[in-house]
Amino acid sequence: MSTEPTAPQHQAQIFECPQCGAPRLDYDPATGGLKCPQCGHTQAIAASQAAVEERDLTTALTDAGKARGYGREMKAVRCDACGATTQVDPAVASTLCPFCGSTQVLEQKPDPNLIRPESVIPFQLTSDQAYQNYKKWLGKGFFRPKDVLQRSGAAQIQGVYLPFWTFDAHAESRWTAESGDYYYETERYTTTENGKRVTKTRQVRKVRWYPTSGHHSDDYDDVLASGSTSGDQAMLRKIEPFETTRLLPYKPDYLSGWAAEAYRIPLADAWKTGQDLIRKDEHDKCERQVPGDTHRNLNVRTQLSNTTYKHVLLPVFLANYRYNTKPYHFMVNGQTGEVQGQAPIDWVKVAIVAAIVIAILLVLLFVFGQAEGSSGSLLPAVQHTWLMLQNHLATAPPLLLL
Numbered sequence: 018m019s020t021e022p023t024a025p026q027h028q029a030q031i032f033e034c035p036q037c038g039a040p041r042l043d044y045d046p047a048t049g050g051l052k053c054p055q056c057g058h059t060q061a062i063a064a065s066q067a068a069v070e071e072r073d074l075t076t077a078l079t080d081a082g083k084a085r086g087y088g089r090e091m092k093a094v095r096c097d098a099c100g101a102t103t104q105v106d107p108a109v110a111s112t113l114c115p116f117c118g119s120t121q122v123l124e125q126k127p128d129p130n131l132i133r134p135e136s137v138i139p140f141q142l143t144s145d146q147a148y149q150n151y152k153k154w155l156g157k158g159f160f161r162p163k164d165v166l167q168r169s170g171a172a173q174i175q176g177v178y179l180p181f182w183t184f185d186a187h188a189e190s191r192w193t194a195e196s197g198d199y200y201y202e203t204e205r206y207t208t209t210e211n212g213k214r215v216t217k218t219r220q221v222r223k224v225r226w227y228p229t230s231g232h233h234s235d236d237y238d239d240v241l242a243s244g245s246t247s248g249d250q251a252m253l254r255k256i257e258p259f260e261t262t263r264l265l266p267y268k269p270d271y272l273s274g275w276a277a278e279a280y281r282i283p284l285a286d287a288w289k290t291g292q293d294l295i296r297k298d299e300h301d302k303c304e305r306q307v308p309g310d311t312h313r314n315l316n317v318r319t320q321l322s323n324t325t326y327k328h329v330l331l332p333v334f335l336a337n338y339r340y341n342t343k344p345y346h347f348m349v350n351g352q353t354g355e356v357q358g359q360a361p362i363d364w365v366k367v368a369i370v371a372a373i374v375i376a377i378l379l380v381l382l383f384v385f386g387q388a389e390g391s392s393g394s395l396l397p398a399v400q401h402t403w404l405m406l407q408n409h410l411a412t413a414p415p416l417l418l419l
Contacts, residue, residue: 034053034055034056034058035058035060036053036056036058037053037055037056037058039053039054039055039056041054041273041274042058042060042273042274043273043274043275044062044139044140044270044271044272044273044274044275045059045143046139046140046141046142046351047143049062049139050062051270051273054274062268062270062271065265065266067266068266069135069136069264069265069266069327070136070266070327071185071325072135072325072326072327073324073325074184074324074325074326075324077284077326078284078285078288093105093279096114096116096117098114098117099114099117099247099248100246100247101114101115101116101117101247101248101278102278102279103115103177103277103278103279104272104276104277104278104279105276115175115177115276115335115336116248116335117248117337117346131279131280132280132284132328133267133328134180134267134328134329134330135266135267135328135329136264136266136267136327136329136330137178137264137265137271137330137331138259138260138261138263138264138265138331138332138351138352139265140176140271140275140332140351140352141332141352141353142332142334142349142351142352142354144175144334146354147174147176147334147336147349147351147354148172148174150349150354150356151172151174151336151347151349151356152166153356154347154356154358155347158360160366160367161360161361161362162361162362165360165361172336172337172338172347173336173337174334174335174336174349175276175335175336176275176276176332176334176351177275177276177277177278177332177333177334177335178271178272178275178276178277178278178330178331178332178333179243179244179245179253179278179330179331179332179333180243180244180245180277180278180279180280180328180329180330181241181242181243181244181328181329181330181331182241182242182243182244182280182282182284182287182288182291182326182327182328183239183240183241183242183261183326183327184237184239184240184288184295184324184325184326185236185238185239185240185323185324185326186237186240186291186295186321186322186324186325187234187235187236187237187321187322187323188233188235188236188237188295188299188319188320188321189232189234189319189320189322190232190233190234190299190300190302190303190317190318190319190320191230191232191317191318192230192231192232192233192306192307192315192316192317192318193228193229193230193314193315194228194229194230194307194312194313194314194315194316195226195227195228195229195312195313195314196226196227196228196307196308196309196311196312197224197225197226197227197309197310197311197312197313198224198225198227198309199222199223199224199225199310199311200222200223200224200225201220201221201222201223202220202221202223203218204218204219204220204221205218206218206219224310224311227309229307229309229312231307233299233302233306235298235299237295237298238261239261239327240291240295241257241259241261242282242290242291243282243287243290244280244281244282244287244328245278245280245281247278247281248335248346248348249346249348252346252347252348252357253333253348255357256333256348256349256350256353256355256356256357257350257355259350259352259353260352260353263352264327264329267330271330272330277330280328284328288324288326291326292321295319295321296317296319299317299319300315303315303317331351331352332350332351332352333348333349333350333351334349334351335348336349336358340361341361343361345358345359345360345361346359
């Protein structure tokens with residue numbers, strides 16, 4: 018009778034203050050060490066002797082023998098509004114969901130079978146620094162309301178370690194395509210000038226097609242695939258990149274006093290995303306190899322080998338604020354300080370700019386029409402611009418990612 022292999026277990030660590038006896042020391046981005054929230058005592062985090070390890074992907078997909086949990090006592094809270102599960106310090110009595118700001122959070126038993134992170138990028142910004150970056154970002158942009166900083170109120174900001182998977186791989190790609198070279202032929206045609214039919218010639222572009230093929234290879238390092246389904250994933254992509262060369266071996270110390278989201282996308286599913294990202298990049302690089310002026314029917318076949326992975330935690334500040342009672346969300350990269358989010362739009366400014374653009378187009382149409390006796394050359398451009406502007410004003414959402 019076979020038995021399932023038992024994953025290594027690690028005793029949870031507790032960081033008590035040796036000076037005042039407070040129940041915990043929190044990780045402090047300003048010093049890179051631990052700090053007591055009560056007396057201010059600081060304590061360095063011992064440097065890890067271990068290296069950040071890449072793990073064989075094929076072996077890992079058997080899901081056996083990996084370390085579990087976070088290595089310290091954590092409390093899991095689940096948001097009934099958006100479904101996110103966040104790991105927080107046991108001493109936290111109540112919390113808001115960092116993803117949607119909902120108060121509908123319920124405590125639940127942490128999942129002991131979660132694969133432990135291999136490495137982490139600790140927070141490099143404090144909450145105050147992230148808030149200042151947000152204020153600078155919110156104040157920029159011509160189409161922001163003038164009073165947005167005064168009326169947006171205090172943002173609710175929370176630092177959370179988000180789960181990611183990184184993948185390394187060697188890619189070998191072979192491609193086939195039809196390349197095309199442009200050439201020109203002289204064509205005769207008739208037209209009407211001053212009421213008379215005349216015959217003229219013009220150059221017509223043609224394409225000469227021929228088969229081509231080629232090969233491309235590359236090594237990929239730390240291709241990021243999110244392990245989270247919570248929050249705005251497109252916004253999360255916008256605050257990248259993270260400097261993964263600064264990953265440190267995982268230590269529970271870095272999570273002390275901070276929240277961490279449990280991954281909801283397992284390794285096997287994340288690898289599908291990783292493969293898609295690598296294959297798309299290979300397709301783009303092969304496309305640039307195709308000779309000729311143009312091409313068609315490009316087919317790329319990519320094989321991946323030497324695949325490895327890491328489960329990592331990356332620092333992100335999640336926050337929301339209100340303007341005219343409407344909620345807006347934004348994110349701050351906890352390593353680089355990059356800010357992306359939703360911001361209100363001053364539609365009066367949009368209307369003024371649209372009116373100015375239309376007025377300029379009409380003036381140009383009139384001037385060229387008077388000069389040439391016809392507005393045919395500019396009319397299509399004016400109509401196209403007007404249709405695009407109408408479509409934007411009709412479909413633009415009240416929230417705009419800037």
